[in-house]
Ligand SMILES: CC(=O)SCCNC(=O)CCNC(=O)[C@H](O)C(C)(C)COP(=O)(O)OP(=O)(O)OC[C@H]1O[C@@H](n2cnc3c(N)ncnc32)[C@H](O)[C@@H]1OP(=O)(O)O
């Protein structure tokens with residue numbers, strides 16, 4: 001047996017959802033640069049789930065279905081109040097809430113294609129409500145009910161703050177959602193596919209995916225980037241902070257990637273937004289610090305920033321609490337997870353690799369009193 005640590009380079013499935021070839025990311029053949037500039041997140045959800053862009057009727061129907069399904073069962077909202085709410089990380093709360101939602105869905109174990117599609121709509125619609133309601137309840141605020149007349153992006157920001165976002169805030173958030181929606185067989189998507197390849201239900205797949213996204217080597221990196229920016233504090237401090245970390249062989253969050261070698265194509269869009277939004281909100285120091293860090297890490301380690309690096313200053317300048325950055329990633333990636341879960345069900349085979357055993361050789365059982 002030969003072992004490929006971290007499954008690097010192993011092709012584990014075929015998929016028609018997204019691809020990364022020669023550092024170019026496409027969703028169903030559409031370049032991410034094209035989608036980031038032009039598409040709404042609702043269009044991207046449809047694209048990932050149906051493998052074609054919607055016509056206006058199809059888009060209208062999906063938008064309506066998402067709006068109509070955004071409310072949560074009262075039991076899920078009440079449950080938040082039972083958590084040790086000041087201490088709970090919102091990703092842990094989200095992981096639990098998605099699992100809990102499954103308990104209130106009578107179709108949770110209905111594996112028909114129609115029922116699974118209806119569940120996908122419900123989950124995509126409800127996840128922003130969960131994240132924003134939790135964010136408010138923990139501050140002693142009432143959740144804000146979703147509105148049917150706002151876009152997915154605007155509705156999220158509205159439910160979070162209680163205020164309608166400005167056009168530029170909505171545009172930036174929509175772009176961030178589009179950029180995070182899918183990414184081939186990343187760790188959380190692979191996790192979702194492994195879970196549902198046992199023919200377990202969608203809620204189990206999504207709960208597993210959220211668990212995998214939470215870690216700082218994956219989605220959790222965006223919050224870790226913000227922690228680093230906060231610790232550095234000023235552009236002048238960046239040199240010594242970064243050099244100190246690199247000398248200690250510590251990783252710089254938001255840099256490096258398993259698949260991209262010459263840079264993550266999503267990062268430039270987030271960098272541009274970070275510049276615009278930090279200037280607009282009088283917080284340019286976060287952009288300037290980020291650029292300085294990028295210069296240091298690329299020149300010394302030849303590691304370009306990934307999607308998580310500039311998304312941190314983008315979300316910060318939208319006034320979002322730092323521990324909500326990874327849940328926001330999950331809100332967007334749910335569209336990709338669900339596409340992959342449905343694709344896995346369509347052409348399923350149990351996912352079960354092997355391990356090379358490196359433990360002791362054959363041993364003989366010895367009764368406890370003789371050990
Ligand atoms: C949405 C996303 O998930 S994007 C990724 C988000 N994660 C991060 O930003 C965390 C920081 N980055 C990393 O930890 C890694 O680059 C990963 C996890 C993204 C990719 O990891 P891998 O492909 O397994 O690379 P691995 O961790 O083995 O690193 C290879 C080498 O590059 C170095 N390296 C990789 N990333 C970094 C980094 N961010 N800072 C400093 N050095 C790094 C490693 O120390 C290692 O060096 P060595 O060969 O001298 O030991």
Ligand SMILES: O=C([O-])CC(=O)C(=O)O
Pocket residue numbers: 182183185186187218258259306307
């Ligand atoms: O693909 C990966 O390994 C991680 C990543 O960038 C993502 O999930 O967006």
